[in-house]
Amino acid sequence: MVHIVPQVDQLLDAGVTGCGDLLLLIAQHMKLLAAGKVLHVIGYDRGAAQDIPAWCRMTGNTLCYQDVPQNPKQLSHFYIQKGL
Amino acid sequence: MAKLLVNLTSGKDNIDKATVGFVVANAGIASGQETAIFLSIEAVLLAQQGLADDIHAAGFKPLKELIDTFIAGGGMVWVCPPCANIRAVTEDTLISGAVFAGGAKVVEFLSQGAGSVSY
Secondary structure, eight states, X not given: OOOSOOXXXXXXXXXXXXXXXXXXXXXXXXXXXXXXOEEEEEEOOTTHHHXXXXXXXXXXXXXXXXXXXXXXXXXXEEEEEOOO | OOEEEEEEOOSTTOHHHHHHHHHHHHHHHHTTOEEEEEEOGGXXXXXXXXXXXXXXXXXXXXXXXXXXXXXXXXXXXXEOHHHHHTTTOOGGGBOTTEEEOOHXXXXXXXXXXXXXXXX
16 A cells, blocks of 8 residues: 555545445546546445445455544545556 | 455344344354445434444344454444434434445445345
8 A cells, every 4th residue: 555645636525435335436536537537526434444445455446545543533545546 | 364244234123133133243253254234224323322222132242242352343334324413313413434425336345245234
């Protein structure tokens, strides 16, 4: 994993969306991006730290960077680069 | 190592299902399987400290003992985040060893060849 925040091509504010709904939202946004472009996902889902890396492994996309605060009331950030 | 996913949806609303779910999960651990139990719907409350302490279904060990054995044996406890949200289950009240994880973790585990059983 690259530990620098990449340049962002699109922002997705997922709010409190979680679990399967969050994955659908991410998938819909990723479809619109070209290969190599980066989607920045922000949200409150407490399972995202487990789910988004798993989703990236399954779909051939790259999780470039993530910032998941200990405090669940703070937003988490994920930077996903679309695979080739 | 082969994988086993136990999908558990019941908690105090059906202590037999809740108990048997962890009994089978422990059978997975005892059989050398990489084992995860996914707690959703009412079962998320089992991951809250103290909630399972007084559950003892006839014919089985107390649920807390089954949960402790499962986690000590390397079992993974995944708690559905939206189900937890609406039942006010929070990080600071989760039992040690349980983590919030949702659909993608479950799907990935299954896609890696995990067998599954649901209660």
